[in-house]
């Protein structure tokens with residue numbers, strides 16, 4: 001087998017690698033090689049053998065020992081054909097691709113080139129369709145919640161509004177869950193463009209009720225509904241060029257929002273961007289278990305010859321869904337979750 005990790009890193013990647021290598025070896029005497037830096041390693045024929053004994057220590061380790069990249073083979077000359085040729089020359093019979101929408105989108109397209117591929121769903125954003133949860137998400141929510149708890153004590157001491165910007169490009173899952181878990185006064189997600197006047201009015205009412213501090217959790221992809229304000233917020237972003245999959249680099253809405261809130265309400269406001277702190281470090285116990293279940297299930301899919309599929313979590317069970325179903329259609333926040341949050345906001 002070959003295995004690769006693509007896209008943004010995520011707590012639990014190493015736990016999946018460990019599960020694939022050891023379960024493949026113990027159950028079926030499979031040998032596994034790891035491609036370095038995602039699809040780039042396949043294109044450049046860079047890989048290394050993965051030994052079951054050495055892999056044993058990977059369970060709790062953050063990041064990915066294989067490295068990752070946002071390389072898109074289909075953005076390169078003969079990219080798909082080169083992947084096929086290089087897998088064949090390395091005598092890789094089956095490829096396990098661990099990634100989010102971009103990495104698994106490539107995996108899906110490679111099916112048409114005859115590549116035998118199984119996907120494992122990864123992203124802290126939890127925005128991949130076909131699975132109820134991706135591994136890494138729960139760890140990110142835990143990290144963000146701990147940060148919100150800490151921001152709460154300093155916000156209360158200084159009677160401030162603190163805007164906490166979390167990751168979430170298309171979907172506000174981290175903002176919604178960490179916002180609920182951290183008792184935020186406001187939760188702003190990409191799925192629901194926000195009314196800045198209404199946000200400020202709610203914060204004012206809250207302070208007038210005697211709650212002299214507020215935590216506003218905002219996903220990096222959230223924007224105001226008003227087109228002029230949305231343009232102003234967008235121009236506050238980093239401005240870095242798009243990646244190989246066409247995604248702009250986000251980040252900056254928190255600072256912009258804190259400035260607007262302070263100007264409009266008169267309350268002192270600060271912003272904290274959690275950024276890559278949410279992606280780093282050791283996975284929670286939940287994510288270690290989920291990653292292990294996914295890894296073992298991916299080996300079973302390989303053994304069954306069930307390619308073009310992604311392992312997924314549904315109703316607490318590990319199932320297989322087609323890659324086609326999983327990619328190209330981000331899973332946005334369930335409105336019911338936002339309704340649960342609503343009574344506690346403001």
Ligand code: F6P
Nearest residue numbers: 007008009123125167168169250
């Ligand atoms: O992997 C998803 C993600 O964490 C997004 O939430 C975020 O927008 C993006 O990656 C950041 O990517 P990079 O690390 O390349 O800046």
